[in-house]
Every structure is written in structure tokens, then in C-alpha cells.
Amino acid sequence: MEAILVAVLNGLVVGxxxxxxxxxxxxxxxxxxxxxxxxxxxxMLGGYVLWLSLTHGQSFWVGAAAAAVVVGxxxxxxxxxxxxxxxxxxxxxxxxxxxxxxLILEQLATSTFGGDTKSIHPPIAGVLAVGTKNYPVYDLxxxxxxxxxxxxxxLFLRYAKYGIWLRAVAQNHEMASVLGVPVxxxxxLAFIISSALAGVAGSLLVPLTGVYPTVGLDITVSSFIVxxxxxxxxxxxxxxxxxxxxxxxxxxxxxxxxQAVQIIVFALVILLLIVRSRRQSVLIRL
Amino acid sequence: xxxxxxxxxxxxxxxxxxxxxxxxxxxxxxxxxxRNGVGKTTTLKSIMGLVPQTSGRILFKDKDxxxxxxxxxxxxxxxxxxxxxxxFPRMTVEENIRIGAFLQPGPQQAGCxxxxxxxxxxxxxxxxxxxxxxSGGEQKMLSLARGLALKPDLLLxxxxxxxxxxxxxxxxxxxxxxxxxxxxxxxxVDASFELLRSVCxxxxxxEQGLITGEHKLSEFSTPADLVKTYLRGQA
Numbered sequence: 001m002e003a004i005l006v007a008v009l010n011g012l013v014v015g016x017x018x019x020x021x022x023x024x025x026x027x028x029x030x031x032x033x034x035x036x037x038x039x040x041x042x043x044m045l046g047g048y049v050l051w052l053s054l055t056h057g058q059s060f061w062v063g064a065a066a067a068a069v070v071v072g073x074x075x076x077x078x079x080x081x082x083x084x085x086x087x088x089x090x091x092x093x094x095x096x097x098x099x100x101x102x103l104i105l106e107q108l109a110t111s112t113f114g115g116d117t118k119s120i121h122p123p124i125a126g127v128l129a130v131g132t133k134n135y136p137v138y139d140l141x142x143x144x145x146x147x148x149x150x151x152x153x154x155l156f157l158r159y160a161k162y163g164i165w166l167r168a169v170a171q172n173h174e175m176a177s178v179l180g181v182p183v184x185x186x187x188x189l190a191f192i193i194s195s196a197l198a199g200v201a202g203s204l205l206v207p208l209t210g211v212y213p214t215v216g217l218d219i220t221v222s223s224f225i226v227x228x229x230x231x232x233x234x235x236x237x238x239x240x241x242x243x244x245x246x247x248x249x250x251x252x253x254x255x256x257x258x259q260a261v262q263i264i265v266f267a268l269v270i271l272l273l274i275v276r277s278r279r280q281s282v283l284i285r286l
Numbered sequence: 287x288x289x290x291x292x293x294x295x296x297x298x299x300x301x302x303x304x305x306x307x308x309x310x311x312x313x314x315x316x317x318x319x320x321r322n323g324v325g326k327t328t329t330l331k332s333i334m335g336l337v338p339q340t341s342g343r344i345l346f347k348d349k350d351x352x353x354x355x356x357x358x359x360x361x362x363x364x365x366x367x368x369x370x371x372x373x374f375p376r377m378t379v380e381e382n383i384r385i386g387a388f389l390q391p392g393p394q395q396a397g398c399x400x401x402x403x404x405x406x407x408x409x410x411x412x413x414x415x416x417x418x419x420x421s422g423g424e425q426k427m428l429s430l431a432r433g434l435a436l437k438p439d440l441l442l443x444x445x446x447x448x449x450x451x452x453x454x455x456x457x458x459x460x461x462x463x464x465x466x467x468x469x470x471x472x473x474x475v476d477a478s479f480e481l482l483r484s485v486c487x488x489x490x491x492x493e494q495g496l497i498t499g500e501h502k503l504s505e506f507s508t509p510a511d512l513v514k515t516y517l518r519g520q521a
Contacts, residue, residue, distance in 0.1 A: 175372045179432070179436070180386055
């Protein structure tokens with residue numbers, strides 16, 4: 001029982017970080033129909049921004065905020081500038097462009113920071129007793145912060161002016177512009193929020209995983225599974241499925257080998273896609 | 287308020303609008319009639335900036351709009367209600383209205399909602415319902431209410447009565463009449479004689495991408511007179 005509880009908590013931590021990255025992916029797809037293969041690299045950049053902030057004497061939380069801002073603005077602008085000429089071109093071209101961006105960022109990180117893992121201590125050292133085991137408080141803080149960010153994102157999309165405009169543009173950008181919505185500005189916001197979510201997730205996870213140039217690879221794969229399973233463009237669906245995926249993988253690993261759990265998850269996603277395509281359900285539901 | 291001078295619009299190689307010139311005065315309601323496919327909708331879309339290839343001049347409040355983006359034209363006081371059910375289906379009725387209302391100063395935003403619900407009370411009763419679940423007629427009402435509630439200086443309305451039951455056509459005619467009475471300029475494309483007669487003072491006839499006639503509504507006493515005019519006796 002104790003092992004299951006710890007596995008659930010571990011799953012929540014993994015799920016929360018995947019949720020942040022995946023909800024950014026879902027948002028970008030919902031508004032612009034762009035699948036960003038460099039999302040995991042923005043996660044990696046978030047980690048490096050935090051590491052740099054700490055080496056320059058800033059506090060952990062200032063570094064995490066800087067990761068969100070720097071990756072959000074710089075990453076968002078790079079994506080926008082790179083993809084603007086490719087609007088209305090085949091989706092394959094856009095995918096290839098984001099893949100190229102991903103490779104460039106990984107090489108840049110390797111040549112700038114080296115291929116070694118940079119480790120950081122958690123900002124909160126305390127532990128919580130779970131039965132006979134001690135569970136790090138910081139891990140729970142990750143879940144709480146991620147939940148707060150995602151709840152904030154949900155409320156923003158539901159009630160804020162730009163949140164409502166993001167949903168309107170996702171559904172019908174031409175009609176939104178007829179009503180006076182500055183569509184280009186909304187596109188820019190989608191790029192920035194999507195990148196910032198990956199950046200902040202990367203910074204939060206550094207104390208657990210360390211940061212190295214390919215740290216975002218695994219989370220990219222998991223995020224794509226989540227976004228596909230949750231419904232492309234579905235912000236809420238992505239967040240929910242991410243948490244479920246994290247918990248299932250973590251708890252499943254108690255009885256089955258981790259690789260086998262991964263295979264089962266992939267099989268379930270394929271099954272879900274088959275069912276969904278037969279029901280002709282709408283994929284974009286921002 | 288609006289003056290089109292030699293407007294040409296293209297979809298690829300197709301030359302749809304071939305030199306349209308027309309005007310709508312301040313506080314005036316004008317109709318635009320013609321057979322299907324003569325370029326009426328394209329004319330309205332060109333004014334709104336939704337047709338990428340255009341030439342000629344689109345003067346709105348004495349400024350040429352051709353270099354302005356669609357949202358900037360809306361910001362200058364131009365409204366457009368398209369013929370298709372142009373609602374945001376997965377957003378509520380209230381959210382559909384708020385999209386445009388956000389551009390109004392704070393205190394006037396609530397006024398937009400009140401205006402829309404006053405024009406079409408059924409929308410008020412369904413304010414929390416997803417717009418995509420409304421009936422076809424209700425979606426048309428929402429689209430028109432959203433356009434009118436923003437109180438643009440000039441509202442372009444495309445086929446508001448198309449596919450509606452007579453009772454809904456009456457509601458829509460009354461809403462446009464009320465808007466015209468408040469001084470809003472209106473350019474409406476429609477085939478309903480009753481709607482045009484109740485809203486507009488004059489109308490333009492369009493054929494094959496060109497304006498071929500200008501008439502006062504008082505010249506027509508029956509729907510057949512109007513049809514004969516724009517079908518040139520082929521009705």
C-alpha cells in the first residue's frame with residue numbers, strides 16, 4: 001500500500017510536468033494547428049535558464065520565473081519568425097521546421113554548456129513521512145505549482161479577454177478578426193504561452209532530473225502521446241490525460257517492467273485513435 | 287460614410303467584382319440585390335478586408351481602408367454579419383457576444399450584452415448554452431445581435447433572412463429597422479422584399495460583378511416588381 005502511495009505521488013510529479021509541456025503543445029495546435037517538435041527543447045532551455053540564474057546568485061524561484069519569461073518570449077518569437085513564412089504551407093513542412101529547430105537548440109546547448117548533466121539542489125529540503133518512507137516536500141511543491149499554473153491557464157482561457165480571444169481564433173480566425181480581434185497578436189500570445197509553459201516545467205524539474213542537452217526528449221514523446229490522447233488542441237484534456245498517464249506509468253511499474261508499461265500506453269493510444277476516428281469526433285476543442 | 291470607387295476583387299484568376307462604385311450615407315440603410323453569384327457577398331467581404339486581391343478605393347469615413355487589416359477596419363467602426371452561421375460553436379452565447387464587446391470601453395461592455403438580449407430575448411434565455419447547439423434561426427439571430435450590439439458606424443449584413451421562417455424574418459427586419467432608426471448606416475444584401483422595404487430607402491442592383499442600377503424602394507410596390515428589376519424581366 002505504501003509503495004502504491006509513493007508511486008502515485010511520483011506519478012503526479014511526472015504527470016504535472018508533462019501536463020505543463022503538453023498543455024502548451026495543445027494550445028499551440030488549437031490556435032495555429034502547429035505541432036512543435038521543439039517543445040521538449042524549450043523544456044531543456046528552461047532548465048538551463050534556471051541553472052544560469054542560480055550561478056549568477058539569483059534565488060531558485062526568481063530563476064524559475066526567469067525561465068518562463070526568457071523561454072516564453074525568446075522561444076515564442078523564434079517560433080513565430082520561423083513559422084510565419086510557412087503559414088498555409090503543408091503541415092509536413094512545419095513539422096520539419098520545428099524538428100530542425102529542435103536539432104539546432106540541442107547542438108547549441110551542447111556547444112554552450114557541454115554534454116554533462118548540471119545538477120541543482122531542490123530549494124526546499126524537507127521531507128514528508130509516507131508510512132515508513134520519507135517523501136521530498138519539493139516534489140509535492142512541483143505538483144502544487146503545476147496545478148496552480150494549469151488552473152490559472154484554464155481560468156484565463158475561460159474568463160480573460162485574451163483567453164476568450166484565443167478560443168475564438170482557434171475556432172474561426174476570420175470571424176474573430178471581423179469582430180475586431182487582433183489575430184496576429186493572439187497568435188503571438190499563443191506562441192509565448194506555449195513556450196513559457198515548457199520553460200517553467202523544465203526549470204521545476206531540474207532538481208529531480210538535472211539538465212543536459214537531450215533532457216527534453218522523453219518529455220516530448222510523453223507530451224505528444226498526451227496531446228493526441230487528450231484531443232489535439234484540447235487544453236483541459238491534455239492536462240488531465242498527462243496526470244493519468246504519469247500515475248498509470250508510475251503505479252504500473254510496481255508490477256510490470258517500465259518498458260512494458262510504455263508499450264501498453266502506446267497500444268492504448270492507438271486504440272483510442274482508432275475509436276475516435278470511427279466516431280469522426282472533432283479534434284480541435286480549445 | 288462609405289464610398290466604393292471602381293472596386294475590383296479576384297479569387298485567383300476569377301474576376302468576381304468588376305468595378306463596383308456605390309455609396310452609403312451617414313445614417314442611411316441601403317440594399318444590394320442581384321442574382322446568385324453576381325458578386326454581392328464578395329463586395330461585402332472586400333469592404334471588410336476578407337478578399338486578399340482587390341483594387342480600387344474603399345473610402346470609409348473619408349479614409350481609404352485598402353491597406354487596413356480586417357480587425358483594424360472593425361476597430362474603425364465597420365461591422366459585418368456574414369450569410370453563413372458565423373458563430374463560435376463551442377463558446378456560449380454570452381462569450382460569442384463578448385468577443386467583440388471587449389473592444390468597447392469597460393462600462394459599455396455590459397451594454398452590448400443587454401442590447402443583444404433586448405433585440406432577441408431568446409438569446410438571453412440561452413446565454414450559457416453553447417452556440418453550436420442553437421437552432422439555425424437562433425444562430426442567425428446571434429450573429430446579427432453580435433453585430434448590432436457593437437454599434438458600428440456602418441453594418442454590412444449578408445442575406446440575413448435566408449433560410450429563416452417568416453416569424454424570424456420579421457424579428458430580424460425589426461432589429462435592423464431599430465438600428466437604422468438610431469442612426470447606424472446599413473448595407474444589406476438580401477432577396478426579401480419585405481425586409482428591404484422595411485429597412486432600406488434605396489437599393490443597388492448588381493449583375494455580373496457590376497452595379498447596373500440604383501432605385502428607390504418606393505419604386506416597387508410588390509416583390510415581383512423587385513425581382514423583375516434585378517432579373518431584367520427573366521423572372
